[in-house]
Amino acid sequence: GECAGPRFLSRRALCAKGARGGSGAGGFPALVRLEGALLPAVPRRPASAAEGEAMGVVQSIGLPHGKGPHAVGCTDVMVGQSPKGLFFRLFYPCISQEGAEQPFWIPRYEYYCGLADYMNMNRKWCAPLLSVTFGSCRIPVSWDAPLKSSNNKYPLIIFSHGLGAFRTVYSSICAEMASRGFLVMALEHRDRSASATYFCKLGSEAMDFPEAPVQEEWLSYRGVPKDQKEFHFRNPQLHQRANECIRGLKLIRNISDGKAAVNLLHTDFDLSLLKDNVDLSRVAVMGHSFGGATAILALIKEAQFKCAVALDAWMFPLDNSLYPKVTKPVLFVNTETFQTEDSVAKMKKICSLNEETKIITILGTVHQSQTDFTFLTGNLLNRVFQTRGTINPYKGLDITNQAALAFLQKHLQLKEDFDQWDGLLEGVENAVIPDGPLQKSSL
Numbered sequence: 001g002e003c004a005g006p007r008f009l010s011r012r013a014l015c016a017k018g019a020r021g022g023s024g025a026g027g028f029p030a031l032v033r034l035e036g037a038l039l040p041a042v043p044r045r046p047a048s049a050a051e052g053e054a055m056g057v058v059q060s061i062g063l064p065h066g067k068g069p070h071a072v073g074c075t076d077v078m079v080g081q082s083p084k085g086l087f088f089r090l091f092y093p094c095i096s097q098e099g100a101e102q103p104f105w106i107p108r109y110e111y112y113c114g115l116a117d118y119m120n121m122n123r124k125w126c127a128p129l130l131s132v133t134f135g136s137c138r139i140p141v142s143w144d145a146p147l148k149s150s151n152n153k154y155p156l157i158i159f160s161h162g163l164g165a166f167r168t169v170y171s172s173i174c175a176e177m178a179s180r181g182f183l184v185m186a187l188e189h190r191d192r193s194a195s196a197t198y199f200c201k202l203g204s205e206a207m208d209f210p211e212a213p214v215q216e217e218w219l220s221y222r223g224v225p226k227d228q229k230e231f232h233f234r235n236p237q238l239h240q241r242a243n244e245c246i247r248g249l250k251l252i253r254n255i256s257d258g259k260a261a262v263n264l265l266h267t268d269f270d271l272s273l274l275k276d277n278v279d280l281s282r283v284a285v286m287g288h289s290f291g292g293a294t295a296i297l298a299l300i301k302e303a304q305f306k307c308a309v310a311l312d313a314w315m316f317p318l319d320n321s322l323y324p325k326v327t328k329p330v331l332f333v334n335t336e337t338f339q340t341e342d343s344v345a346k347m348k349k350i351c352s353l354n355e356e357t358k359i360i361t362i363l364g365t366v367h368q369s370q371t372d373f374t375f376l377t378g379n380l381l382n383r384v385f386q387t388r389g390t391i392n393p394y395k396g397l398d399i400t401n402q403a404a405l406a407f408l409q410k411h412l413q414l415k416e417d418f419d420q421w422d423g424l425l426e427g428v429e430n431a432v433i434p435d436g437p438l439q440k441s442s443l
Contacts, residue, residue: 292314
């Protein structure tokens with residue numbers, strides 16, 4: 001049957017299914033037996049860096065744990081009963097809990113269908129194959145764990161995903177930031193750039209009856225229509241995405257002001273606890289690819305965003321007229337193979353407006369090196385979809401995270417030890433160069 005379409009679930013069932021998720025990997029035992037040749041093994045954490053290096057070439061290696069001092073929790077939040085609401089995954093420092101549930105990486109089977117659609121593959125065979133490949137993968141964080149209160153409030157990062165992605169695809173980066181003491185809101189955009197997403201519509205009786213049915217309405221990925229130029233299609237999406245980032249900030253601001261926020265997913269996480277734990281004077285916006293451009297536009301539109309981190313930003317959808325308005329600091333962290341000469345020239349134009357704006361390139365990386373796919377694809381999928389470069393995936397992501405942390409410490413005025421990585425911002429490291437890639441792609 002169809003993966004995405006209107007369906008009715010009780011609010012309690014929606015919480016259990018829509019948030020924790022997991023399609024499971026069962027149902028395809030014959031395919032599972034082909035692990036060595038076709039599919040990655042069930043991910044596990046390598047025992048050593050050397051083993052990780054070896055495993056990185058031959059099989060999936062599992063999502064890395066956050067390296068900071070805080071245990072990490074996550075929950076899903078959906079507010080508003082229309083596409084103009086918000087849907088995001090929240091990563092946060094939590095009270096460590098023994099035996100806490102770890103959420104599935106792909107939260108619902110519908111997302112496998114969406115990924116198949118995005119890749120222009122037949123969902124009838126591709127979605128089950130993706131389910132077998134990724135269905136057992138979990139994120140090494142604690143689901144719905146209690147927020148750890150802090151005398152020093154947590155700075156906020158709003159994270160914007162790339163084209164064809166969704167709220168869980170950057171869990172490694174988001175969990176690392178949360179382990180370092182940030183609250184991270186990983187949005188799932190509703191501009192039809194996600195491979196799949198949904199919103200919930202509640203009937204009028206739902207307020208009085210918790211078990212009243214909830215209607216889910218799914219929004220599928222939409223490619224550029226044949227009769228339309230790509231810029232004219234993508235640019236309005238970009239503006240919608242930036243506005244969703246700003247709405248995310250406004251939601252946290254409202255909660256901080258003591259206003260109630262109703263999470264339609266009814267998880268166990270108490271949003272009101274954010275009230276005294278978020279530092280709204282220290283807010284950054286971050287994103288990958290289309291999300292990188294989104295972060296830059298949001299930085300222009302919202303005064304409260306102090307800086308932006310743009311991971312391998314897709315600069316194309318951003319209006320040329322807006323470049324002179326990017327006066328706040330931006331960190332561009334590029335991979336070696338994605339950027340074009342024109343794209344890097346646009347970054348340099350922004351660089352010329354603020355000496356604190358930095359461009360670095362991590363050698364041996366590819367566009368997917370900044371996503372979770374770099375850890376979770378086996379050898380064959382890596383060859384087909386180029387999810388890994390020549391650099392150890394853990395090292396590549398460590399450099400990305402450390403550069404971002406050093407930059408955020410500087411521009412959010414944090415009293416942490418992230419300045420130990422300041423050299424990365426100048427391209428001082430074996431695998432890092434200042435400026436754009438040496439070899440331009442043909443993007």
